[in-house]
Amino acid sequence: MKIRQATIEDSAVVAQLITQLMEASDYESRQVSPERTEESLRKMADSGAYHVLLAEDEDQVAGLLSLSFRHTLFHSPPTALIDELVVEQGHRRRGVGRQPVAQQCRLWPRP
Secondary structure: OEEEEOOHHHHHHHHHHHHHHHHHOOOOOOOOOHHHHHHHHHHHHHHOOEEEEEEEEOOEEEEEEEEEEEOOOOOOOOEEEEEEEEEOHHHOOOOOOHHHHHHHHHHOOOO
């Protein structure tokens, strides 16, 4: 399993995964467009406070982890908040969601 940063070129597959997340959570049934996703990915990349990671299995995107970083009163270093975590339907129950989370935990600096 390979974990990598999502790029603008991934907008279509990210939109598909977010649509699956919405369907699985009984959110209003609406499709997320690649154009809207591309705009969101650009804004997130520009801010530097967000990371969108993709899990790939044999060059196929299997999952997505979206994190935002923020400061809180309780912790002096920034903390990470998982905004979205979704695994493609055909890859569920195989630990795909754990891998990008574990990678970020290992990379995140400790105080």
